[in-house]
Amino acid sequence: MMTAAEALSRLRDGNRRFAAGQINLETLASRARRDALVDGQSPFATILGCSDSRVPAEIVFDQGLGDLFVIRVGGNVVAPSQVGSVEFAAERFGTPLVVVMGHTQCGVVTAAFESIVDGAGDASRSLRSLADRVRPAVLSVIGSRPHASLDRRAVIGEAVRANVRVAAEHLRHASALLERRILDGGMAVVGAEYSIETGAVDFFDLTTL
Numbered sequence: 672m673m674t675a676a677e678a679l680s681r682l683r684d685g686n687r688r689f690a691a692g693q694i695n696l697e698t699l700a701s702r703a704r705r706d707a708l709v710d711g712q713s714p715f716a717t718i719l720g721c722s723d724s725r726v727p728a729e730i731v732f733d734q735g736l737g738d739l740f741v742i743r744v745g746g747n748v749v750a751p752s753q754v755g756s757v758e759f760a761a762e763r764f765g766t767p768l769v770v771v772m773g774h775t776q777c778g779v780v781t782a783a784f785e786s787i788v789d790g791a792g793d794a795s796r797s798l799r800s801l802a803d804r805v806r807p808a809v810l811s812v813i814g815s816r817p818h819a820s821l822d823r824r825a826v827i828g829e830a831v832r833a834n835v836r837v838a839a840e841h842l843r844h845a846s847a848l849l850e851r852r853i854l855d856g857g858m859a860v861v862g863a864e865y866s867i868e869t870g871a872v873d874f875f876d877l878t879t880l
């Protein structure tokens with residue numbers, strides 16, 4: 672199994688190809704590759720990303736079958752089932768790198784912002800529970816600034832990154848299992864942001880690498 676740093680550089684290379692329009696989905700999802708994975712998998716990275724239809728992890732990193740263990744949830748939030756999935760990949764496959772990936776124009780972060788600033792209500796309890804996990808990050812960006820003078824675009828943009836930082840830090844301490852693997856140097860949890868506008872991924876939080 673590769674190291675976290677090697678895994679990161681593979682993701683960076685793949686995203687460069689994607690942003691340049693050089694991906695080859697046929698090779699990545701070929702019949703031969705599918706056959707080679709029948710008896711097992713050894714994904715080199717776990718990606719915790721948003722469900723947004725514009726941010727499919729395998730495509731934006733130009734990776735194929737068997738490469739990535741992907742968890743997608745609105746707002747890339749960390750709830751117990753996400754922690755369990757990250758632990759599963761770490762324990763079963765020794766996956767060395769975990770990437771929490773937010774993205775520009777995130778609808779869940781925007782909804783959390785609107786619920787705070789405009790007092791907009793969430794449609795259901797389940798939706799509220801999603802927004803509740805994002806709200807602290809948004810509040811940390813808004814701080815004590817008066818709502819009327821907020822630059823919405825700028826605040827939501829900053830809040831996306833704050834939300835990634837919160838989720839990555841939460842994962843790093845979410846369980847004894849994950850803490851131990853990070854301390855042993857067998858795993859790193861990093862934070863990234865995908866740009867809907869450019870297709871580029873910026874790995875801006877490399878705290879445990």
Ligand SMILES: [Zn+2]
Nearest residue numbers: 721723777778
């Ligand atoms: Zn999103």
